[in-house]
Amino acid sequence: MKVLIIVTNSAVYENSNLPTGLWLSELTHFYDSAKEQAYEITIASPQGGPTPIDPESVKPMMLDKLSKEYYTNENFMKLLQKTESLTEIAEQHFDVVYLTGGHGTMFDFPNNTTLQDIIRVHYENNKIVSAVCHGVGGLLNVRLSNGEYLIKGKTITGFNWFEESIARRKKEVPFNLEAELKKRGSNYKKAFIPMTSKVVADGHLVTGQNPFSSKEIAKAVMQYLKKADL
Numbered sequence: 001m002k003v004l005i006i007v008t009n010s011a012v013y014e015n016s017n018l019p020t021g022l023w024l025s026e027l028t029h030f031y032d033s034a035k036e037q038a039y040e041i042t043i044a045s046p047q048g049g050p051t052p053i054d055p056e057s058v059k060p061m062m063l064d065k066l067s068k069e070y071y072t073n074e075n076f077m078k079l080l081q082k083t084e085s086l087t088e089i090a091e092q093h094f095d096v097v098y099l100t101g102g103h104g105t106m107f108d109f110p111n112n113t114t115l116q117d118i119i120r121v122h123y124e125n126n127k128i129v130s131a132v133c134h135g136v137g138g139l140l141n142v143r144l145s146n147g148e149y150l151i152k153g154k155t156i157t158g159f160n161w162f163e164e165s166i167a168r169r170k171k172e173v174p175f176n177l178e179a180e181l182k183k184r185g186s187n188y189k190k191a192f193i194p195m196t197s198k199v200v201a202d203g204h205l206v207t208g209q210n211p212f213s214s215k216e217i218a219k220a221v222m223q224y225l226k227k228a229d230l
Contacts, residue, residue: 001039001225004094005030006115006138007083009045010104011052013172020172021052022080023102025067025214026132030098032066033218037225042094046108046115048085054102056167062211086114095228096221097122101133101159101211106174109138116142123150123205130221132208133159137177139207140184152185155202157209160190 007022027043034041045051056062058071070076097119099109109115119142123129129150131139136158142150160178164170181188191198191209198209199216206224208217 001034001037001096001229002092002094003034003039003041004089004092004097004118005034005041005043006086006097006099006109006135007043007045007051007080008100008102008104008108009047009049009051010107013103013169014107014174016172018172019052019055020103021054021057022100022104023054023057023133023211024071025057025062025064025211026101026135026208028067028070029214030100030132030218030221032070033222037222039095039225042084042089042092043079044084044086044089046086046112048083048088050081051083052104053080054104057102057211086112086118090114090118093125094122094127095225096128096130098221099131099135099138101131101135103134103169103173105134106137106177109135110140112138120144120150126204128204128206128221128224130206130208130217131158132213132217133210134177136181136207137175140180149184150205151181153187154205155187155189155200156181156205156207157189157191157198157200157213158207159210160194163194163210166194
């Protein structure tokens with residue numbers, strides 16, 4: 001099984017220069033689960049090279065045990081300085097495409113046409129397309145071969161507007177992810193209690209609401225892959 005994990009290159013909020021980037025746990029749990037299964041893992045980003053880590057994601061209250069182990073792993077952190085570029089891997093085929101989150105993704109995922117093409121091709125070939133938190137924004141502008149938005153009529157989740165208030169980032173973000181997902185005609189769902197885990201699967205499209213969904217979305221996708229490998 002071949003797994004593609006996509007991370008951001010955006011290190012700041014464009015209107016304030018406040019630091020942002022990848023939300024670490026949204027990478028580590030998925031990476032660790034794929035590694036446990038001995039799957040072939042490729043980490044890529046829009047431009048290639050380093051992915052910045054959102055400083056909020058490595059604060060003691062947010063850094064869980066697994067993520068802390070990876071954060072202090074020199075070899076793993078070096079790996080995050082040498083991600084492949086999307087153009088380099090655009091012609092490769094994977095069994096799952098997973099979009100990590102972090103506010104940085106709001107700036108370099110939604111309008112990246114190479115990312116859109118990768119998602120469309122894999123989705124139309126019945127491969128798993130998965131995204132978590134703000135990474136779900138990478139699905140917003142993906143159109144299928146028939147011209148329809150991929151998420152139209154699909155049941156999905158993603159970071160909601162109230163959670164943006166809790167994160168104190170309403171004035172920093174370039175758009176309201178929850179509202180934009182609904183505008184595309186998706187059947188948007190969210191957890192009853194903000195900042196708790198919510199994972200939604202609609203066929204081979206799997207989305208997670210927020211960082212607290214990191215473990216559950218990794219588990220859901222790995223179970224799907226195991227069934228496909230039988």
